[in-house]
Amino acid sequence: MTLIILQLLPELLNVNGDAENALVLARRAEWAGLDARIVTETRDRPDLVVIGSGFDSDLPEIAAALHDRAEQVQDAAEHGVPILAIGSGFELLTGSVTLLDGNVIEGLGLLQGETRPAAWVSGEIVIESRYGRLLGYENSNRSYALPEGAEALGTVLYGIGNGPATSKGAQSSEGIVQGSVIGSHIHGPVLANNPSFADALLDIASRGAYSPGDKRILAADELAARVRSNTLKSIAFAEPSAVT
Amino acid sequence: MTSRARTVAAVLAGRGARVVIRALRGGRGGGTAVPGGITNRIAPNLLAEVVNAFPEGVIAVSGSSGKSTTTRMLVALLRAHGLSVFTNDSTANIRQGLTSNLLQEITITGRPRSRIAVLEFDEAHGARLVEHFTPTTVVLTNVMTDQIDRFPDPLGVAHMLATIAQRATERVVLNADDAYVDGIASSLLGVEVTRFGVSDAVLAAQPHGLGYLRTSPSRLDGGTVLQKVSASKATVLHGTTPIEIDLPARGVHYAIDAAAAIAAASVTLGDSFDPALTAQTLSNLVPLFGRGEVVVIGGKKVELVLVQNPASFQLNIDELPGELEQVLVAVGSDVHDPSYLWPVDTAPLRKVVGVTGSLAEAMALQLLYRGVSVGSVEPDLGTALDAFVALPEPSAGVKTIIFSADSMRRTLRHWKLA
Numbered sequence: 001m002t003l004i005i006l007q008l009l010p011e012l013l014n015v016n017g018d019a020e021n022a023l024v025l026a027r028r029a030e031w032a033g034l035d036a037r038i039v040t041e042t043r044d045r046p047d048l049v050v051i052g053s054g055f056d057s058d059l060p061e062i063a064a065a066l067h068d069r070a071e072q073v074q075d076a077a078e079h080g081v082p083i084l085a086i087g088s089g090f091e092l093l094t095g096s097v098t099l100l101d102g103n104v105i106e107g108l109g110l111l112q113g114e115t116r117p118a119a120w121v122s123g124e125i126v127i128e129s130r131y132g133r134l135l136g137y138e139n140s141n142r143s144y145a146l147p148e149g150a151e152a153l154g155t156v157l158y159g160i161g162n163g164p165a166t167s168k169g170a171q172s173s174e175g176i177v178q179g180s181v182i183g184s185h186i187h188g189p190v191l192a193n194n195p196s197f198a199d200a201l202l203d204i205a206s207r208g209a210y211s212p213g214d215k216r217i218l219a220a221d222e223l224a225a226r227v228r229s230n231t232l233k234s235i236a237f238a239e240p241s242a243v244t
Numbered sequence: 245m246t247s248r249a250r251t252v253a254a255v256l257a258g259r260g261a262r263v264v265i266r267a268l269r270g271g272r273g274g275g276t277a278v279p280g281g282i283t284n285r286i287a288p289n290l291l292a293e294v295v296n297a298f299p300e301g302v303i304a305v306s307g308s309s310g311k312s313t314t315t316r317m318l319v320a321l322l323r324a325h326g327l328s329v330f331t332n333d334s335t336a337n338i339r340q341g342l343t344s345n346l347l348q349e350i351t352i353t354g355r356p357r358s359r360i361a362v363l364e365f366d367e368a369h370g371a372r373l374v375e376h377f378t379p380t381t382v383v384l385t386n387v388m389t390d391q392i393d394r395f396p397d398p399l400g401v402a403h404m405l406a407t408i409a410q411r412a413t414e415r416v417v418l419n420a421d422d423a424y425v426d427g428i429a430s431s432l433l434g435v436e437v438t439r440f441g442v443s444d445a446v447l448a449a450q451p452h453g454l455g456y457l458r459t460s461p462s463r464l465d466g467g468t469v470l471q472k473v474s475a476s477k478a479t480v481l482h483g484t485t486p487i488e489i490d491l492p493a494r495g496v497h498y499a500i501d502a503a504a505a506i507a508a509a510s511v512t513l514g515d516s517f518d519p520a521l522t523a524q525t526l527s528n529l530v531p532l533f534g535r536g537e538v539v540v541i542g543g544k545k546v547e548l549v550l551v552q553n554p555a556s557f558q559l560n561i562d563e564l565p566g567e568l569e570q571v572l573v574a575v576g577s578d579v580h581d582p583s584y585l586w587p588v589d590t591a592p593l594r595k596v597v598g599v600t601g602s603l604a605e606a607m608a609l610q611l612l613y614r615g616v617s618v619g620s621v622e623p624d625l626g627t628a629l630d631a632f633v634a635l636p637e638p639s640a641g642v643k644t645i646i647f648s649a650d651s652m653r654r655t656l657r658h659w660k661l662a
Contacts, residue, residue: 015389017586020613027613055457057399137581188583192609220612223621226605 002035003205006046006076008069008089009054012062016139016187018052018086024191024198025050025205031216034206047205049076053087053187056141059097063105066092070108076180077110082201083181086190090175090183091115091142100141111178112150118143118163124235125159125186127174132196133157135231136186144176144183151177153184157240161185180204193228195221250287251354258283258347280343287354291343294350295377300327300360302377303508306370306408307385307425308401309455309552310501313535314385315364317505317526322360324525325513330358339373360512371404374411382412383508385501386456387424388555389584398424398457406431417508419500420467421447423458440468440507442500443481450496451562452589455555468507473499480506485519490527493536495563497556502526534652538642541659542633546643550652557588560646564592569638573611574601574625576650582606590614597635600628601651625651626658 007022014020022038025048029036039046051073054062066073066089073093077083091097093110100117107115120141127134134154143163146152152162153175161174162185175184184190191198195212202210212221231237258279283290295302305315319331332345342363350356365373387401402424409416409428412435419425420441429437441464442454453459463469471479476491478499487506491498505526510517531537534550549564551557573596575582582603590610595617599608604623611618622628632643647655656662 014587016581016583018583020586023586023613027615055399056397137583139581188581189586189610189613192586192613216612220609223605223609223612226621227609230605 001206001209002037003029003048003202004042004044004046005036005038005048005050006042006072007038007040008049008051008073009062009065010040010052012058012065013052013054013089015053015055016087016137017189018089018187019050020189021052021084021086021191021198022048022050024189025202028195028198028212028217028220029202029206029210031214031220032202032210032212033214034210045079046076046081048201049073049081049083051083051085051089051093053089056088056099059088059092059099059105062088063092063097063107066108067106070110073108074110080180080204082204084191084201085181085183087140087185087187090185091144093181093183094144097142111176111181111183112147113145113176115142115144117141121160123159124231125161125174126157126232126235126237127154127159127161127186128157129154129174129197130177131194131200134186134190134194134197135228136190136193137188138185139187140185144185146173146176153177153182158235158237192220193224193231195224248353251290251293252352254283254287254290255347255350255352255354257286258344262344262347277340277344279347280340280345283343283347284340290354291339291346292376294346294354294356295361295363297354298330298356298358298361300512301380301414302361302363303381303383303512304363304365304370304374304379304408304412305383305385305508306365306367306405307419308367308388309556310385310497310504311364311366312532313498313501314383314504314508315362316532317502317529318383318508319362320525320529321505321509321522322362322512324521325509325516325518327360328358330356330361332363339376342373365408367401367404367408371407374408378413379408379411380413381415381417381508381512382409383417383504384409384419384425384428385504386419386422386454388455388457388553402428415511417504417511419456419504420464421454421460422456423460424456426460436511438467438507438511439464440470440500440503442470442496442503443472446470446473446496446499450559452558454496454500455559468503468510470496470499470503478502482506482510482519487519487523489523492529492531495536495559497559498535534647539659539661544633544637544643546633546645548652548655549644549646551646551648554584554588557585557590557646561588561590561592564644565641566592568593568641568644570632570635570641570643571596572598572600572628572632572643572645573607574599574628574645574647574651574655575603575607576601576625576648576654577603578648578650579603582610586610590616595619598622598628598632600625601648604628625654629655629658
């Protein structure tokens with residue numbers, strides 16, 4: 001089988017290298033002996049969709065371009081195709097994005113909730129998720145109000161994520177998982193730094209045909225483990241005490 | 245205290261601090277900003293007064309990249325034409341640093357000794373500093389993705405550059421191929437706007453473009469145009485006069501810097517601008533450290549390539565000769581978040597013998613996913629440099645180190661070149 005990986009609008013949505021999550025998926029699939037192809041347009045239903053992040057000043061243009069592709073994204077979501085959307089790509093899948101000047105950009109409404117202006121955060125983020133512990137960088141000046149009952153991608157151990165926790169004592173959440181659509185603020189090559197996350201998406205997309213045993217995958221994962229431990233060291237990350 | 249006495253006191257105090265600091269550091273350390281800070285405290289207006297007192301005015305150079313090379317080329321051109329020129333160290337572009345630099349230039353009463361100043365500014369510092377003085381000419385290079393944690397949005401960078409350009413009293417020199425820079429022209433009133441750019445052929449030959457965040461839809465007609473470039477040989481058509489240059493380093497980005505310097509020198513010098521002298525001067529420049537410079541370490545030739553942002557990383561990779569056998573990549577702490585290096589197509593490197601610097605593992609991971617074969621991953625730069633030089637001479641190409649700014653500084657220190 002050939003995995004078709006749709007990389008949406010990389011010319012606008014690759015500011016932090018988030019569109020390269022498609023490269024990570026394709027390489028791991030190839031290393032595992034599967035065929036994989038990254039495309040920016042396709043008539044067929046893709047097996048995976050990657051949407052990266054863009055510059056704020058380009059948001060109206062990005063939104064217009066995404067609305068042109070809405071049908072295809074919607075179709076993929078309805079058929080359980082894993083969709084990974086990062087940063088402003090994630091925000092534009094929600095109902096709307098409110099800018100600092102009060103202007104509102106209509107989103108695709110594929111994900112519940114809305115995005116509003118917030119204090120600018122830039123730095124490392126660590127979360128606990130169903131795909132294991134994920135870490136990376138966030139760089140955002142908006143917050144996402146995770147709707148009641150919606151499932152977050154994870155809980156924040158370090159950093160800000162969707163925004164400060166709304167109720168006292170609660171942990172802040174990061175991102176959202178809604179069906180096969182995953183939205184996250186963790187920008188850049190999140191799948192390279194968190195191979196368990198990449199493998200979970202590849203497992204779904206390949207219907208179990210993907211198996212990460214190749215020595216090239218192991219070599220990449222050994223490097224990723226070193227990147228992760230460096231990041232945790234650089235922020236003096238302290239393990240949270242066991243939750244009772 | 246009278247204003248003149250205050251100036252003298254400020255200059256003396258600053259110079260005194262510089263002497264003490266140099267003595268404490270064993271004769272080194274001219275680059276400290278402390279003397280400038282002292283001077284600014286005693287005479288807060290000194291910086292503006294001095295900078296505005298250059299008889300032929302001040303040229304400010306800014307943009308995401310290419311500003312150091314453009315500044316250096318422009319200074320060389322003006323000096324070759326007989327002007328005495330003051331210029332700042334590229335790192336001295338904040339207020340204290342610039343004042344420290346100026347302390348070495350001015351007379352005790354605060355008068356500049358040179359006829360003209362060419363000052364290089366980082367976008368953000370430049371936008372803040374131009375409030376304090378009036379540049380006669382502003383030269384803007386480009387807007388590229390750079391330090392996303394400092395400059396999260398290109399429109400913000402374009403605004404900063406526009407702020408600098410709007411302070412110009414006489415002339416603004418713009419890169420016509422960069423849509424953000426070119427667009428600044430519409431916000432300028434009462435100044436002469438001059439443009440430089442590349443030809444269609446030069447743009448078409450670049451596999452990944454020129455690295456600008458937004459490239460203008462059409463090429464410049466007239467003005468100063470880089471017509472062709474091949475390795476280090478470039479032809480710049482200035483009006484109708486072709487200027488043939490043998491650049492200090494290969495690469496289209498250096499050739500564009502040369503076009504910028506030619507355009508700026510020409511509008512500054514007017515009728516006395518000499519194309520033949522210009523070609524000769526630019527061809528005789530030696531490369532800046534790390535900009536395609538070849539050094540000999542332990543008897544072996546090593547070419548040094550500085551990458552300052554993803555666009556310059558890409559341009560430099562595209563310019564490297566094929567079949568390089570020994571490449572070392574060093575990425576250090578100046579890159580806070582290595583995410584933005586991921587769009588760079590590093591595949592043409594094919595193989596690197598080592599990756600080093602504090603971000604060695606993150607860089608190596610990028611290379612692996614791009615299909616580049618990676619040798620050792622050694623975060624300690626000194627260890628990696630020694631091992632790299634110790635390798636026998638390559639059978640193809642020259643040993644090449646690609647480094648970020650922080651790794652370049654550490655390499656300089658490791659080899660005691662600075």
